[in-house]
Amino acid sequence: MTALLEVDDLSVTFRRRVGALGLRHREMRAVDGVSFDIQPGETFGLVGESGSGKSTTGRVVLGLLGATSGEARFEGRPIAEQGTSRGDKAFHAGVQAVFQDPLASLNPTMKLLDAIAEPLRWLTSMSARERSHRASELLEMVGLDPTLGDRYPHQISGGQRQRVAIARAIAPRPRLVVCDEAVSALDVSTQAQIINLLQDLQDQLGMAYLFIAHDLDVVRHISDRIGVLCRGVMVEQGDADQVYDAPKHAYTRELLASVPNPDPHAGRQRKRKEALS
Amino acid sequence: MNESWRHRFVRDPFALGGLILLLLVLVAALAAPWLAPADPDTTSSDLLLGPGAGHLLGTDQHGRDVLSRLLFASRTALMAGGEAVGLALVIGVPLGLIVGYFGGWWDRIGMRIVDALMAVPALIIAFAIIAVLGPGLTNAMLAVGLLFAVRMIRLVRGIVLSLREELYVDAARLGGAPRFYVMGRTILPNMLGPVIVQSALYFSAALLIEAMLSFLGVGVQIPNATWGSMLAEARAEQFNQPFLPFPPAIALTVTVLALNFVADGLRDSLGKGNAKSPRKPRRRAAAAQATVPVTSTAGLAAVDGAELRIRDLVISVAAPGGPLPAVRGVNIDVRRGEIVGVVGESGSGKSLTALSIMGLLAPGVSVTGGQVLHQQVDLASLSDKQMRSIRGKRIGMVFQEPLSALNPAMTVGAQIAETLRIHTKASRKEALSRAVELLDRVGVPDPEARAKDFPHQFSGGMAQRAVIAMALACEPELLIADEPTTALDVTTQKQVLDLLQELVDEFDLGVLLITHDMGIVAETCDRAYVMYAGQVVEAGDVVGIFTRPRHPYTAALLRSTPRGAVGDRLPTLPGRVPNLVDIGAGCTFAPRCSFAQDSCRQGEIPLLALGGPSASRCLLTDQIKMEAV
Amino acid sequence: MRRIAIGRLASAVPLLVLVSFIVFGAMHLGAGSVSESILGDGATPDRVAALDKELGLDRPFLVQYADWLVSAAQGDFGSSYIDKRAVADSVSVALPVTLSIAGGGILVAVLLGLGVGLVAAARPGGWADRLLTFLSSVALAVPAFWAAMLLSYYLGVEAGLFPASGYIPLATDPVGWFQCLILPSIALGLAGAGSIGRQMRGALIDVLRKDYIRTARAKGASPLRVLFRHAFRNAMVPVSTVIGFQAATMLGGSLVVERVFAMPGLSDLLVPAVLGHDFPVVLAIVVVTAIAVLAINLVIDLAYGFFDPKVRA
Ligand SMILES: Nc1ncnc2c1ncn2[C@@H]1O[C@H](COP(=O)(O)OP(=O)(O)OP(=O)(O)O)[C@@H](O)[C@H]1O
Numbered sequence A: 001m002t003a004l005l006e007v008d009d010l011s012v013t014f015r016r017r018v019g020a021l022g023l024r025h026r027e028m029r030a031v032d033g034v035s036f037d038i039q040p041g042e043t044f045g046l047v048g049e050s051g052s053g054k055s056t057t058g059r060v061v062l063g064l065l066g067a068t069s070g071e072a073r074f075e076g077r078p079i080a081e082q083g084t085s086r087g088d089k090a091f092h093a094g095v096q097a098v099f100q101d102p103l104a105s106l107n108p109t110m111k112l113l114d115a116i117a118e119p120l121r122w123l124t125s126m127s128a129r130e131r132s133h134r135a136s137e138l139l140e141m142v143g144l145d146p147t148l149g150d151r152y153p154h155q156i157s158g159g160q161r162q163r164v165a166i167a168r169a170i171a172p173r174p175r176l177v178v179c180d181e182a183v184s185a186l187d188v189s190t191q192a193q194i195i196n197l198l199q200d201l202q203d204q205l206g207m208a209y210l211f212i213a214h215d216l217d218v219v220r221h222i223s224d225r226i227g228v229l230c231r232g233v234m235v236e237q238g239d240a241d242q243v244y245d246a247p248k249h250a251y252t253r254e255l256l257a258s259v260p261n262p263d264p265h266a267g268r269q270r271k272r273k274e275a276l277s
Numbered sequence B: 001m002n003e004s005w006r007h008r009f010v011r012d013p014f015a016l017g018g019l020i021l022l023l024l025v026l027v028a029a030l031a032a033p034w035l036a037p038a039d040p041d042t043t044s045s046d047l048l049l050g051p052g053a054g055h056l057l058g059t060d061q062h063g064r065d066v067l068s069r070l071l072f073a074s075r076t077a078l079m080a081g082g083e084a085v086g087l088a089l090v091i092g093v094p095l096g097l098i099v100g101y102f103g104g105w106w107d108r109i110g111m112r113i114v115d116a117l118m119a120v121p122a123l124i125i126a127f128a129i130i131a132v133l134g135p136g137l138t139n140a141m142l143a144v145g146l147l148f149a150v151r152m153i154r155l156v157r158g159i160v161l162s163l164r165e166e167l168y169v170d171a172a173r174l175g176g177a178p179r180f181y182v183m184g185r186t187i188l189p190n191m192l193g194p195v196i197v198q199s200a201l202y203f204s205a206a207l208l209i210e211a212m213l214s215f216l217g218v219g220v221q222i223p224n225a226t227w228g229s230m231l232a233e234a235r236a237e238q239f240n241q242p243f244l245p246f247p248p249a250i251a252l253t254v255t256v257l258a259l260n261f262v263a264d265g266l267r268d269s270l271g272k273g274n275a276k277s278p279r280k281p282r283r284r285a286a287a288a289q290a291t292v293p294v295t296s297t298a299g300l301a302a303v304d305g306a307e308l309r310i311r312d313l314v315i316s317v318a319a320p321g322g323p324l325p326a327v328r329g330v331n332i333d334v335r336r337g338e339i340v341g342v343v344g345e346s347g348s349g350k351s352l353t354a355l356s357i358m359g360l361l362a363p364g365v366s367v368t369g370g371q372v373l374h375q376q377v378d379l380a381s382l383s384d385k386q387m388r389s390i391r392g393k394r395i396g397m398v399f400q401e402p403l404s405a406l407n408p409a410m411t412v413g414a415q416i417a418e419t420l421r422i423h424t425k426a427s428r429k430e431a432l433s434r435a436v437e438l439l440d441r442v443g444v445p446d447p448e449a450r451a452k453d454f455p456h457q458f459s460g461g462m463a464q465r466a467v468i469a470m471a472l473a474c475e476p477e478l479l480i481a482d483e484p485t486t487a488l489d490v491t492t493q494k495q496v497l498d499l500l501q502e503l504v505d506e507f508d509l510g511v512l513l514i515t516h517d518m519g520i521v522a523e524t525c526d527r528a529y530v531m532y533a534g535q536v537v538e539a540g541d542v543v544g545i546f547t548r549p550r551h552p553y554t555a556a557l558l559r560s561t562p563r564g565a566v567g568d569r570l571p572t573l574p575g576r577v578p579n580l581v582d583i584g585a586g587c588t589f590a591p592r593c594s595f596a597q598d599s600c601r602q603g604e605i606p607l608l609a610l611g612g613p614s615a616s617r618c619l620l621t622d623q624i625k626m627e628a629v
Numbered sequence C: 001m002r003r004i005a006i007g008r009l010a011s012a013v014p015l016l017v018l019v020s021f022i023v024f025g026a027m028h029l030g031a032g033s034v035s036e037s038i039l040g041d042g043a044t045p046d047r048v049a050a051l052d053k054e055l056g057l058d059r060p061f062l063v064q065y066a067d068w069l070v071s072a073a074q075g076d077f078g079s080s081y082i083d084k085r086a087v088a089d090s091v092s093v094a095l096p097v098t099l100s101i102a103g104g105g106i107l108v109a110v111l112l113g114l115g116v117g118l119v120a121a122a123r124p125g126g127w128a129d130r131l132l133t134f135l136s137s138v139a140l141a142v143p144a145f146w147a148a149m150l151l152s153y154y155l156g157v158e159a160g161l162f163p164a165s166g167y168i169p170l171a172t173d174p175v176g177w178f179q180c181l182i183l184p185s186i187a188l189g190l191a192g193a194g195s196i197g198r199q200m201r202g203a204l205i206d207v208l209r210k211d212y213i214r215t216a217r218a219k220g221a222s223p224l225r226v227l228f229r230h231a232f233r234n235a236m237v238p239v240s241t242v243i244g245f246q247a248a249t250m251l252g253g254s255l256v257v258e259r260v261f262a263m264p265g266l267s268d269l270l271v272p273a274v275l276g277h278d279f280p281v282v283l284a285i286v287v288v289t290a291i292a293v294l295a296i297n298l299v300i301d302l303a304y305g306f307f308d309p310k311v312r313a
């Protein structure tokens, strides 16, 4: 069986024009020789600190950005040959995305129902009526009242917006959804709701996730396998439990040790008691 | 987009007035043949009359009726403006869209040409175009239209370039939408606002330029009347009839003013405005207290020897229907040498509480009840000057976004030194060398050199260290830290929190640490307050709160973090934090509480003292068993 | 800083070539026969051909342009089709007049505008703010030449406070030069002051909402210190762009104002040239004003670097 997504020695270099005339370039290697793959139906978590190249990797997978070297293949075909600039319908129906800021990822001038139905217009042969019917179904699937479909993005709450963004992403029945910090902007209680929703939808529809986040606990909870990025380099990857419980790389260990531990006995109280005794 | 911008527009008296004036000008222009008392071009022997019964606005040097000429001139003015703006839109918008969206060579070449044309004053470019086309109103407006088209290309391109980066444009492309659809349906509607505003401004500029060109004699040709040519003629007779310039000049000025007001109103109401004056806070707290319950707290035992005591604090925010209390009777104590956490979800009132201590609430937000006592002194009773001597000297503050908390135009060293310069007699040099020491203390490497750097040369973690140095420069007794690490990476966060704990011990500092992360509370705090919808719902020492939460909300918060979760599904809290307007009687948490009973919704729930610093705002505190980690 | 200046200067040259090429091209290809319109009714094919030859208009377009460019680079802008005077001479006499007025206008606009912005933003929504904001809007709407007419007539002629018309060169009489510029500068600067004042107010209010202002207040800084040490410099970053734009506009506006005050500036050359297809004159004025605008932009860029350290790096 071939993998759903193969990322093979991927590097992305940004060139920024510098100087008054913009004639010189400064190079920034955002992603440096990253390789991993995702099997159908599994969740691959990508963690790392800000600037480690997580989102850049995600954008290459989505076909929004070209690789400088190496390549990413979806279902065996190079994404560079089918990405957004090519407008390959089969590719877009297969790979969708949920971004961090749901307000920014929904067109403020479009009603929610239309926003959800939009990909169906380009990626399926449904009639306008079928599309809006399907969009209502999708709203229900993500746990929203279909009557919300008449509203604009700014008229609903952050958690609801993220549900709409998810409905839009799953509308064309993709095999892979890239979730780029999809729950990072949400409150703890809303975050838990959205994580559960993503897992439920995966159980129902069988799609795979590339789950990008900086919150290590969230990534561990949702992922089957995990890759750790540090300054563009994948320093470690493996099964979620193995990476967390027996990290091999020093950076992974440092990262894990830095996460605040909700066990008060391990915190300041303990240090205090130690100091007193 | 929706109806609310229209409401905002009509509520703005200037915008509405401008719109009405414009409509009047439009009516005058359309109905000129019927409104005008005389033929605008018929001469008579009544030369240069002042305003009077026969001729309301007098006559000019050829004996023509000024009012009639004015009315007909308004037609020319509107047509001229319309032509120019129409041309600018027809050429500028599509070209700007294409150049901006596709970029590449077209963009580079197009923008060079635009830059070149913009390097020459508009009026002179208009002259050059007229030199080619020949004089006359149509040619003049063609010239002005082309001129604006160039500017419009630049404007539209700029907007497109920024919209292209928007996530929703990516989302549309991921949805398989073709390019022209993305341009037309996704980008175009979102730039309509600025383009409309700009069109109104171009319209008024076109009127002015037309008038100038006619005034100089290269625009409309006499005897046709425009406001500019009327002014030019009036100038020649200014000594004989000083009144003559006024009618056309006032007509022109008022029309331009009206257009500008409409443009301003549109800009503000479409939400892109930058300088709408903030409303002053209205002191109508009594009315608000009647609708939303504000708790007075008896249950919370005072902590002995507290440096800072917040008592029954109520903070109201301005809202369309009158001020709403966002913080409702909060009590918090902080002693020196301890770190006190305030934890809660977004909107629970944490930041408002913190800012109110420093007297830094934004306009529209005000303390409407309770007290903030610093060493027994009610801070509200202090004068502005006395309050300033507390800020930075006795109480320091650290904010969430370190990079935006630093002034981008001042070196970091100078900003740290400023605290000392304000509160001590230190000379500039002394203050700067102390700033270097402080940077060293908070762990900024190579402090001597970094003190001379500007904030944009700092990473987030380093910047937060600098902000901490700034807050501690005068060795205050208290530090208020509002989510000091939320914007930082975990590894940096740990370093900053460790530093904070060191400083507490070193300076015997009392810290009020605001966060939404239960992990941070557990790891760094001695005591904590859990806030929900503007109230403290649970208070206690950290070990107690985490091992045996006494309020269902605290328990749920602890359970819904992925780390605390057992098994595959995360236990969730249904619903979300209520809006301020939705808060009703009874327990605020009741709609989301799995233990809620009828009695919970009856009256105000008091904060129940549980011995020591512990308290819980739940009727069933003692009856239900809550599970935490 | 120096790099910005050099970069600007380096990019100014191609820009000027491009401007002149566009305008030259438009005039020579866009308009009908120049000679025909100069000769007017007396145009016969022979005389047109003769004049074409005399003016060099019979050569290929690109040759004409290259010729013009080479001479222009040496300061020779050809001679007027109409009165045959060397364009460089007449422009160099008229330019100082226009630049003096424009400079005075810019000065008035900047000083008045920044002051208005600071006072208005100090207490947004207060009566001073509302009054000043309204006055700024009015100033912006009043056409400069009407302001000029009013000032010249009422303060100049009627009240006799300042010279109502005429120009005295700086070299002849510095005091007289200054006095004769007072009214034109005010007339020209008012609209710019309105615009700059409004922008300054807006920028200040924006900046005053920034986090670092809150930080400054949390340090115990007084309101004046916050306004001048923290807000002003940052607000100047966007405002300096507006000042540059206004300066260019005022350069154009001074052509109208100098007319009202009967000053022998560029408009005296430009208006007849435009009406008479006197292309060498028009072209020279376009290029000269473009140079002036680029010079203003350079100053603005340097100011930008001063106010915004990010640009400096
Ligand atoms: N300047 C303001 N004007 C009007 N309402 C405000 C203002 N500042 C805060 N509010 C409202 O007051 C309530 C409490 O806000 P606050 O900023 O204190 O919450 P918070 O607990 O700090 O949240 P977060 O975790 O998002 O920082 C919210 O409902 C918020 O919308």
Ligand code: SF4
Binding pocket: B551, B552, B553, B587, B588, B589, B590, B591, B593, B594, B595, B596, B597, B600, B605, B617, B618, B619, B620, B621
């Ligand atoms: S008072 Fe009732 S509704 Fe409120 S938290 Fe306690 S049990 Fe739940």
Ligand SMILES: [Mg+2]
Binding pocket: B350, B351, B352, B482, B483
């Ligand atoms: Mg906050």
